[in-house]
Amino acid sequence: MTLAQEIGQGQAVKVLMWIGGEEVEAASGRELGVLNPATGGTIATVPAGEAEDIDRAARAAQRAFDSGPWPQLSIYDRAKLLNDFADRIGDRLEDLFRLETTNNGRPVIETRAQLGRLPEWYRYNAALLLAQRTDVVPMKGPYLNYLQRFPLGVCGILPPYNHPLMILSKSLAPALATGNTVVIKPSELAPLTTIELAKIAAEAGIPDGVINVVTGIGVEAGAPLAEHELIAKITFTGGTEVGKAVAVSAARRLARVTTELGGKAPVIVFEDSGLERAVA
Numbered sequence: 001m002t003l004a005q006e007i008g009q010g011q012a013v014k015v016l017m018w019i020g021g022e023e024v025e026a027a028s029g030r031e032l033g034v035l036n037p038a039t040g041g042t043i044a045t046v047p048a049g050e051a052e053d054i055d056r057a058a059r060a061a062q063r064a065f066d067s068g069p070w071p072q073l074s075i076y077d078r079a080k081l082l083n084d085f086a087d088r089i090g091d092r093l094e095d096l097f098r099l100e101t102t103n104n105g106r107p108v109i110e111t112r113a114q115l116g117r118l119p120e121w122y123r124y125n126a127a128l129l130l131a132q133r134t135d136v137v138p139m140k141g142p143y144l145n146y147l148q149r150f151p152l153g154v155c156g157i158l159p160p161y162n163h164p165l166m167i168l169s170k171s172l173a174p175a176l177a178t179g180n181t182v183v184i185k186p187s188e189l190a191p192l193t194t195i196e197l198a199k200i201a202a203e204a205g206i207p208d209g210v211i212n213v214v215t216g217i218g219v220e221a222g223a224p225l226a227e228h229e230l231i232a233k234i235t236f237t238g239g240t241e242v243g244k245a246v247a248v249s250a251a252r253r254l255a256r257v258t259t260e261l262g263g264k265a266p267v268i269v270f271e272d273s274g275l276e277r278a279v280a
Contacts, residue, residue, distance in 0.1 A: 002092075003044075003196055004099040013044045015191075017053065017215050018198040020060035021208025027052040032188055032215065037105035046191050049216030051224035054183065057212040058230040061154040061181040064209025071151050071179035079126040082177060085204040086119035086126070092200060093118075096165065096193055104161055104190040114166045121169045125177035151179035152256065153232040156225045158218075158246070160237045161187035164194055171235040171258075176210070183212045183231070185222050191215045218242065223249070231255060238262065 006013045015034075016023035026047035034044040047053070065071055070078070089096070093115055101111040135147040155175045159168040164186060175182050186194040191213075198211045214221055222242075226234055226249040233256035236246045243261040250257035269278045 002095045003192065004095040004102070007043045007099065007102060012042045015044050015046050015195055017047050017049060017057075018195055018211070018213040019053070019057045020064075020212065021202060024053075024056075026050065026216070027056070032217070034103065034189075034192060036102050038102075043102060044192060046188075046195075046215040049185075049214040049221040051220070053214050053216070054185070054221055054224040054228055057183045057214045058154055058156075058225075058228045060209045061183050061212050062230050064207060065151070065153050065181045068181075068207050068209055070181060070207050070210050073179070075129050075132065078177065078179065079129050081205050082122045082126040082129075082173070085201055085206060086122035088200050088204050089122070089197070090119045092196075096196065099196065100164060100190070100193045103192045104164065106162070114163065118165060118169055121173040122176075125173040128174075129177040149178070153180065154230050155180045155182045156228070156231040156234040157182055157184045158222055158225065158234065158236040158238065159184070159186055159194070161189035164190045165197060167237050167260075168194060168197070172211075176206070180232075181210045181212075183214065183225060183228075185214050185216065185218075185225050188215065188217045226250060227252075229253060233257065235259070 003013060003015065016025060026049050028048065028050055030048035031045040032048045033042045034046055035041065036043045097108065097111045097115045100115065101108045132149065134149065137145040137147065139145050157168060157171045168184065172182060184194055195213050198213045201211050202208070225231065226246045234246060234250055235258045236243055237260040240261040243259040247257050247259060269275065
C-alpha cells in the first residue's frame with residue numbers, strides 16, 4: 001500500500017527521513033505533525049531533524065560523491081538512470097499528486113497538471129547531459145584552451161511548501177544530471193512527496209547517498225544545511241529575509257547560492273474587464 005493510500009484511509013502515518021538509502025529517525029527522537037490544511041487534521045508525523053541529522057546526511061552525500069559510483073558514471077549510464085527515474089515518477093503520478101494535494105492543500109486539478117510535467121524535467125536534463133560537449137578554444141600562438149566540466153560535490157536544496165515537487169525538481173534534476181549528490185530539507189508543512197520521490201529514485205537504481213532528505217523546521221534543520229561546511233552549493237525558494245540569511249551563510253565559505261525569493265504579483269481588475277473571467 002502506498003503512502004497516499006494509507007493516508008486516504010484516515011490514518012496518521014509515521015514517515016521517516018531518508019539518509020544514505022535508509023529510513024532514519026531524528027537523532028533527538030522528536031517528531032513533527034504534518035497537517036491536511038483542508039481539514040486541520042494530522043495525516044502523518046515526520047522526524048524533527050536538527051543540525052546532527054543534517055551533518056549525517058551531508059556526510060552520507062559526501063561519501064556517495066567521493067567513493068560512490070554516481071559522479072564517475074559515464075554520461076550515458078547517468079542519463080539512462082535519470083530516464084528510468086522519470087518513467088517511475090510517471091508510473092506513480094496518481095499517488096504523488098493526491099499526496100501532495102492532501103499535504104499542501106492546492107486544488108487537485110492544479111497539482112495534477114503540475115506534477116504531470118515532472119518526468120519531463122528529468123528527461124530534459126538527461127538529454128542536456130548527453131548533448132554536453134567540452135570546448136576547445138584556440139588561443140594566440142600554438143595553444144589550445146580546454147574547457148571541462150566537473151560536478152560541484154554536495155548540493156543543498158531548500159524547496160517551499162506551495163510547489164514541493166515542481167520547484168524541487170527544477171534544482172534536483174540538473175544537480176543529479178551533472179553528477180552531484182544532494183541533501184534536501186523540504187518545508188515542514190509539506191515534506192511527504194519529497195520523501196516519496198527519494199524512495200522512487202532508489203527504486204530506479206540511483207545509488208544510496210545520492211539523494212538524502214532531512215525533515216525539520218527551518219531554524220533547526222534549514223539553517224544548519226545552509227551553514228554546513230560540506231555543502232558546495234545551496235538553492236532556496238522562499239521569503240526574502242530568509243533568503244538573505246541563506247546567502248550570507250553560503251558567502252562565509254564562498255559556496256555558490258541560487259535563491260528565488262518572495263515577490264509581488266499584483267493583479268488589477270478594472271470595472272469593465274468582467275469579474276468572472278478575471279477570477280477564472
